[in-house]
Amino acid sequence: MIQSTMHLFEEIHPGMFQLIQELDKSRLRNNFLVNKTEIQLALTDNYVVLFENIALRTPTHFCKLSFDVKFEVIYQQVTNEDPLGIPCALKLERDNCTEQLTFTANSPAIIETWALELEKKINQRNFHKLFKAKRKIGKGAFATVYLA
Secondary structure, eight states: OOOOSSOSSEEOOTTOHHHHHHHTTOSEEEEEEETTEEEEEEEOSSEEEEESOTTTTOOOEEEEOOTTEEEEEEEEOOOSSOSSOEEEEEEEEETTOSOEEEEEOSOHHHHHHHHHHHTTTSEETTGGGTOOOOEEEEEOSSOEEEEO
16 A cells, blocks of 8 residues: 555545546546556546556545645656656655655656646646746746746
8 A cells, every 4th residue: 555644645535426426537547656566547637546456446545636736757868869868757746745656657658648637737846857948027926937
């Protein structure tokens, strides 16, 4: 079982009808490795749902997609010509939470697909590795905006 500290993922309890209904409309469902254990993740409009036992197809944990949940794409450098490398894993974390989980996939396409869907819902960490800011074009109380 995946251990939680401040609970990036919460256990699913009987009676979580909204979550179960959303699973029927899940956008993505793929197998990943976490700590050398094969699991399955599903992405709905509001949750990332974890299946610890893939054969049973019963969800065990969920992560509500909210402002304090972030993701990062982990890259593996293959050649010196490609400094970024190929996407090999996703890391999920929650603000003020010591727990971070890294989900490794056997295909870069799976990571890319998940990243494209997650970036519509939650913030991405370390996106400065992907983009170079050219100049500041505005600043507000919440953020600074740069032309990339």
